[in-house]
Amino acid sequence: MLALDLFNSWIFVLLLMVGFYAVIARDNLVKKLMGLSIFQSAVFLLFITMGTVTGGTAPIVLGDDWGAVFSNPLPQVLILTAIVVGISTLALGLAIVVRIKESYGRISDIDAPERDRRL
Amino acid sequence: MNLEPHLPALQVVVPLLTAPLVVLLRDARLAWWAALAASAMNFAVAVAITGQVLDGAVVRYDMGGWAAPLGIELRVDALSTILLLVVSGASTLALLGGRASLLEQVGEARQPLFMAAWLLALAGLVGILVSGDAFNIFVFMEISSLATYILVAGGPDRRALPATFKYLVAGTVGATFYLIGVGMVFMMTGTLNIADMELRLATVGDTNIVYVAAGFITIGLALKAAIFPLHAWMPNAYTWAPHVVTAFIAACATKVALYVLLRMDFFVFQKNLVDHELQFAFVLMPLAAMGILFGSIAAVFEPNLKRILAFSSLAQIGYILLGASLVTVAGFNASVLHLFNHALAKGALFLAVVCLGLRYRHLDLADLQGAGRHMPWTLTAFALAGLSLIGVPGTAGFVSKWALIIAALERGALGVALVVLIVVSSLLAVVYVARIVERLWFGEPPGENPAVSEAPWPTLAVTWLAVGANFWFGLNASLPGELAQRAGEAFLRHLP
Amino acid sequence: MTSLLTVFLLVLALITALGVVRARNLFAAVMLMGIFSLLMAAVFLLLDAPDVALTEAAVGAGISTVLLLSAMALTAEEELAGGIHPTPALAVVLVTAAVIFYGMFEKPLVGDPEAPVNTHLAPQFFELTREQMEIPNVVTAVLASFRGYDTLGEVIVVLTAAIGVLFLIGPDAPQGSRAPSGGNLAGGGLKHHQPLRIVGKIAIPFILLFAFYVQYHGEYSPGGGFQAGALLAAGIILFGLLEGREAAAAVIPTRVLKAMAAGGALVFGGVGVVTLLMGGQFLEYRVLLDHPVSAQQLGIVVIEVGVGVTVSGVLLLIYHAFAARGRG
Numbered sequence: 001m002l003a004l005d006l007f008n009s010w011i012f013v014l015l016l017m018v019g020f021y022a023v024i025a026r027d028n029l030v031k032k033l034m035g036l037s038i039f040q041s042a043v044f045l046l047f048i049t050m051g052t053v054t055g056g057t058a059p060i061v062l063g064d065d066w067g068a069v070f071s072n073p074l075p076q077v078l079i080l081t082a083i084v085v086g087i088s089t090l091a092l093g094l095a096i097v098v099r100i101k102e103s104y105g106r107i108s109d110i111d112a113p114e115r116d117r118r119l
Numbered sequence: 120m121n122l123e124p125h126l127p128a129l130q131v132v133v134p135l136l137t138a139p140l141v142v143l144l145r146d147a148r149l150a151w152w153a154a155l156a157a158s159a160m161n162f163a164v165a166v167a168i169t170g171q172v173l174d175g176a177v178v179r180y181d182m183g184g185w186a187a188p189l190g191i192e193l194r195v196d197a198l199s200t201i202l203l204l205v206v207s208g209a210s211t212l213a214l215l216g217g218r219a220s221l222l223e224q225v226g227e228a229r230q231p232l233f234m235a236a237w238l239l240a241l242a243g244l245v246g247i248l249v250s251g252d253a254f255n256i257f258v259f260m261e262i263s264s265l266a267t268y269i270l271v272a273g274g275p276d277r278r279a280l281p282a283t284f285k286y287l288v289a290g291t292v293g294a295t296f297y298l299i300g301v302g303m304v305f306m307m308t309g310t311l312n313i314a315d316m317e318l319r320l321a322t323v324g325d326t327n328i329v330y331v332a333a334g335f336i337t338i339g340l341a342l343k344a345a346i347f348p349l350h351a352w353m354p355n356a357y358t359w360a361p362h363v364v365t366a367f368i369a370a371c372a373t374k375v376a377l378y379v380l381l382r383m384d385f386f387v388f389q390k391n392l393v394d395h396e397l398q399f400a401f402v403l404m405p406l407a408a409m410g411i412l413f414g415s416i417a418a419v420f421e422p423n424l425k426r427i428l429a430f431s432s433l434a435q436i437g438y439i440l441l442g443a444s445l446v447t448v449a450g451f452n453a454s455v456l457h458l459f460n461h462a463l464a465k466g467a468l469f470l471a472v473v474c475l476g477l478r479y480r481h482l483d484l485a486d487l488q489g490a491g492r493h494m495p496w497t498l499t500a501f502a503l504a505g506l507s508l509i510g511v512p513g514t515a516g517f518v519s520k521w522a523l524i525i526a527a528l529e530r531g532a533l534g535v536a537l538v539v540l541i542v543v544s545s546l547l548a549v550v551y552v553a554r555i556v557e558r559l560w561f562g563e564p565p566g567e568n569p570a571v572s573e574a575p576w577p578t579l580a581v582t583w584l585a586v587g588a589n590f591w592f593g594l595n596a597s598l599p600g601e602l603a604q605r606a607g608e609a610f611l612r613h614l615p
Numbered sequence: 616m617t618s619l620l621t622v623f624l625l626v627l628a629l630i631t632a633l634g635v636v637r638a639r640n641l642f643a644a645v646m647l648m649g650i651f652s653l654l655m656a657a658v659f660l661l662l663d664a665p666d667v668a669l670t671e672a673a674v675g676a677g678i679s680t681v682l683l684l685s686a687m688a689l690t691a692e693e694e695l696a697g698g699i700h701p702t703p704a705l706a707v708v709l710v711t712a713a714v715i716f717y718g719m720f721e722k723p724l725v726g727d728p729e730a731p732v733n734t735h736l737a738p739q740f741f742e743l744t745r746e747q748m749e750i751p752n753v754v755t756a757v758l759a760s761f762r763g764y765d766t767l768g769e770v771i772v773v774l775t776a777a778i779g780v781l782f783l784i785g786p787d788a789p790q791g792s793r794a795p796s797g798g799n800l801a802g803g804g805l806k807h808h809q810p811l812r813i814v815g816k817i818a819i820p821f822i823l824l825f826a827f828y829v830q831y832h833g834e835y836s837p838g839g840g841f842q843a844g845a846l847l848a849a850g851i852i853l854f855g856l857l858e859g860r861e862a863a864a865a866v867i868p869t870r871v872l873k874a875m876a877a878g879g880a881l882v883f884g885g886v887g888v889v890t891l892l893m894g895g896q897f898l899e900y901r902v903l904l905d906h907p908v909s910a911q912q913l914g915i916v917v918i919e920v921g922v923g924v925t926v927s928g929v930l931l932l933i934y935h936a937f938a939a940r941g942r943g
Contacts, residue, residue, distance in 0.1 A: 007621075007622055007625065008621075008625070009719050011625040011626075011628070011629055012715075013712050013715050013716060013719075014629055014712075015628070015629060015632055016299075016711070016712065016715070017708045017709075017711070017712050018629070018632045018633055018636055019632070020292075020707070020708050020711060021636065021701075021704055021705065021708045022635070022636045023288060023292060024703075024704035024707060024708070025700075025701045025704035025705070026636070026694075027694075027695070028641070028694040028695070029284060030641055030644075030683070030686065030687065030690065030694075031636070031641070031644065031694055032288060034635055034636075034644060034645075034648055034683075035636065036288065036291055036292070036295075037648065037675075037679070038632050038635065038636075038651070039292070039295060040291075040295055041651070041652075041655055041675075043295055043298055043299055043302065044655070044659075044667070044671070045625075045655070045658070046299070046302050047302055047305075048658075048659055048662050048664050048667060049662060050302070050305075050306045050730070050732050051664075051732065051733065051737075052662045052663055052664075052726055053663075053726060053727075053728045053733055054726035054727070054728065055728075056663060056728070057663060058663045058664065058665050058666075058837070059663070059741075059752070059753040059754055060665070060751055060752045060753065060754070060835075060836065060837065061741075061745075061751040061752075061753065062751065064751075066741065066745050069728065070663075070737075070741065070753070071662070071663035071664070072732060072733050072737040073737065073740055073753040073754045073756075073757050074736060074737060074740065074757055075305075075732070076664045076666055076667050076754050077754055077757045077758045077762055077765075078254055078311075078765075079664075079667050080666060080667060080670055080754075080758060080769075080841065081254075081258060081765055081766065081768075081769045082257075082298065083667070083670050083671060083674055083675070084670075084674070084769045084772060084773055084841060084926075085258070085261045085769070085772050086674075087674050087675075087678060087679055087682075087773075087776075088261075088265060088772050088773055088775065088776035089261075089265065089287070089291050089776075090679055090682060090683075091682055091776045091777075091779075091780055091933050092265055092268060092269070092287065092775075092776050092779040092780060092783075093284070093287050093288075094682055094683070094685075094686040094937070095686075095779060095780045095783040095784050095936070095937075096268075096272060096280055096283055096284050096287065096783060097284070097686060097690060098686055098689045098690060098783075098784055098937070098940060099272075099280050099783055099784060099788075100280045100281060100284065101689060101690040101691070102689075103277040103280060104277070104280075104281075106691075107690050107691055108694070108695050120892065120894075125891060125896075125897065128887075128891070128896070128897040132884065132887065132888075132897060135767075135771060135884065136880075136881065136884040136888075138771070138774070138778075139774060139876075139877035139878075139880045139881050139884075140877070140881070142774075142778060142873065142876070142877045143873065143874065143877050180896065180897075181896055182763070182764040182896065182897060182898060183760060183761065183762075183763050183764060183896060183897070183898040183899050183900070184895055184896040184898075184899030184901065184902075185760070185761050188735075188736060189736060189739055189740070189743070189761055190761050190762070190764075191762055191764045191765060226787075228787040229782055229787050229788065232778050232781055232782040232785075232787075233782065235778050236775070236778050236779065236782065239771065239774075239775050239778070242771070246768070254765065255764065255765055255768070258765050258768035258769060258772070259768055261768075261772050262768060262771050262772055262775060265772060265775040265776060265779060266775050266778075266779075268779065269775070269778060269779040269782050269783075272779075272782070272783060273782070299715075303718065303719075305732060306730070306731075306732050307731060307732075308731055308732075308735065309730075309731040309732040309733070309734060309735030309736055309737075310735055310736065319731070319735070323731075327717060327718050328718040328719060330718065331714055331715060331717060331718030331719075332718070334714060335714075
């Protein structure tokens with residue numbers, strides 16, 4: 001039982017690792033942004049998991065039964081906000097990538113020494 | 120009606136809601152006026168709140184009428200106030216003096232969007248400063264970060280784009296680390312309110328996870344604050360941003376991240392974690408020392424004016440962190456004071472860069488040789504602000520460096536070593552400032568000599584105003600001193 | 616407690632995530648990202664978070680897939696080999712993971728009703744929602760009222776993204792070289808695929824209808840302004856994919872979209888200003904009407920409309936900006 005109870009934390013950590021690795025080790029800028037998305041999804045999982053209550057239901061009261069067992073609404077609200085933040089960051093990041101492609105002709109290896117006029 | 124109780128809300132809401140209006144504007148001039156008006160009002164509100172805080176109050180506000188910890192609380196104390204003044208002041212001055220430069224560097228058609236982004240960056244930063252809720256801080260951190268990326272990407276050189284991308288990745292990773300830490304604390308306490316967190320953490324038996332949370336929060340914010348060695352995004356972002364943007368964010372963005380770091384580490388964790396100060400003694404203090412040395416040395420060898428100042432910022436962030444990592448009231452005082460004074464010095468220096476940027480396309484020292492002959496007022500302003508950066512007596516920079524030295528000396532042998540470090544790096548600052556001034560005054564102009572004239576008077580006047588502030592607060596440090604002292608008192612109440 | 620189905624879905628999600636990182640073909644990676652989001656949405660549903668699930672499905676699987684595809688049409692489809700050496704990255708990642716394990720070990724996350732996170736504030740949210748708002752969806756209550764200020768911030772974040780995208784690749788932004796590929800899926804449309812068009816055209820009215828249901832039913836069932844806005848945008852984007860961007864732009868012109876994006880945020884903020892003028896705190900809805908329960912409900916409905924309008928406006932603006940880029 002313990003192993004199963006900890007399962008979500010395991011996946012949280014593993015997803016975090018996968019996403020973070022892609023952010024650091026991938027050279028392609030679109031790939032980096034995908035890595036960021038996975039990285040953030042891991043955090044969503046952390047929050048949603050901590051608010052779940054055994055035997056509970058979604059925090060929507062059905063049939064005026066306010067006494068039932070509900071999962072915690074607060075982490076869900078936080079994650080709704082975080083998802084929105086994530087898509088906003090992705091959109092802005094992609095717009096920058098498009099401009100990088102237009103000005104450099106590539107979307108990886110952007111650290112290569114440039115023939116730009118010195119500073 | 121009486122708006123006084125609503126000041127903390129107005130502090131954020133005015134720029135936050137002016138921004139969507141500015142988006143709808145089509146006229147560049149109108150957008151600038153709207154942004155300037157909102158920013159100036161922001162500064163006025165900050166001054167009014169400072170008055171309340173100086174009267175001894177912690178200004179509180181319950182958003183939506185829900186009392187904390189159920190709802191989101193705004194909470195303004197001396198530590199927040201001093202930065203509110205810095206942020207809103209820097210924004211207003213940069214806008215006031217930066218119109219010509221922004222038109223030239225960003226272009227007229229995109230001014231409304233750019234001004235909206237500016238207001239959002241401002242709203243995000245002040246939103247962080249007045250918030251008493253850890254998750255709300257995350258939300259406003261994202262507003263300010265996204266808006267700042269836009270501002271940096273507005274730079275005319277194509278190298279602004281990769282710089283922005285790196286800034287975006289670093290900023291997002293930093294914010295996500297912060298969110299993980301907040302999530303762990305939330306898991307153990309069930310609350311997001313900062314004051315409530317501190318209270319409830321005291322009852323948490325198993326503190327392993329709280330240590331981990333503190334680590335994540337500290338690292339995430341260190342990334343956003345460009346603390347050595349997590350500063351890789353910073354020099355390029357500062358260099359390739361439009362000059363006016365650099366003047367604004369160099370004075371504010373990293374400092375607000377540092378503020379959150381201090382707020383969380385000292386006002387939430389300090390009391391509840393045994394040996395928490397070891398984090399400062401063994402990790403942050405060495406990093407601060409290395410950052411001071413590395414930044415100063417890199418600044419000495421850099422060929423580009425803006426990069427010199429960016430590396431100097433790295434060193435100055437080190438000073439601020441150094442004071443805090445002494446974990447004494449005197450150290451904290453010095454740290455807060457230096458947050459304020461360094462913003463004054465760096466803001467003034469970058470405003471002088473704005474002046475130069477209006478007349479020179481490239482800002483390598485080699486390109487700028489002899490600029491002083493054509494722009495004596497600009498160069499004089501630069502040299503005087505440089506004195507404050509070095510910490511010459513009579514300037515604001517001296518006040519906080521002196522406070523830092525006194526605080527370090529409380530720590531015996533270690534303190535003496537730190538004082539040596541501060542003196543050495545100040546000497547390095549003398550070298551890099553002198554190098555700039557020498558080449559810009561006395562260097563031979565490169566190639567054909569363009570007909571360069573003095574910067575236009577609005578920009579120049581604002582630059583001199585900022586330089587004047589460096590001397591005003593150097594000779595009469597009672598306002599920042601008083602606020603720093605109150606911040607120190609609050610700090611004392613949160614020691615274990 | 617974790618059900619076996621959750622375990623299964625999470626393992627699949629992890630494998631998909633690995634696939635995203637490994638795929639050299641970016642098109643494949645985008646598709647895997649979409650699947651990953653759908654799997655996460657299913658997990659959230661199983662973890663009693665239908666609101667989050669709906670959002671993750673609409674945003675992660677829908678909108679972000681379209682954005683990634685549009686961006687890819689403007690950049691490149693293949694990831695070049697080589698680049699950064701993986702060892703330091705692996706080291707950083709492993710240390711991070713080890714630290715988390717140190718902290719979280721033997722802390723069952725799932726299910727404990729006595730955990731502080733579930734006892735401190737959650738009961739009060741239910742109690743106050745029952746007393747003062749009388750709406751069944753407590754997520755909406757917390758989102759729109761208790762933490763309405765966060766939600767205002769969230770709307771502003773979305774608006775900021777639109778400002779940024781327009782600033783960077785909008786009509787007034789510096790024009791770069793033309794896009795390399797001719798097959799701009801997002802811009803050109805799938806006009807020559809009859810079956811897709813027919814299926815799509817049948818689906819679109821339902822998507823839009825569902826969007827309005829989600830908007831106005833958000834107090835009773837999962838949903839609200841954000842989800843509705845994302846769905847509305849998704850419906851129109853689908854129309855654009857089928858019929859070409861110009862056709863979608865004809866449905867709602869860009870000028871209107873801009874007004875929507877800014878207007879929704881202003882409606883939300885305006886509610887705050889009105890409550891302030893009526894003697895309450897900022898966003899204190901209960902002062903809006905004499906009857907506090909109705910006042911709370913009124914406030915929630917109005918700000919949710921603001922959220923929906925801004926979100927749909929912003930997402931469509933972003934879509935148009937990407938789709939129109941590089942086509943002059």
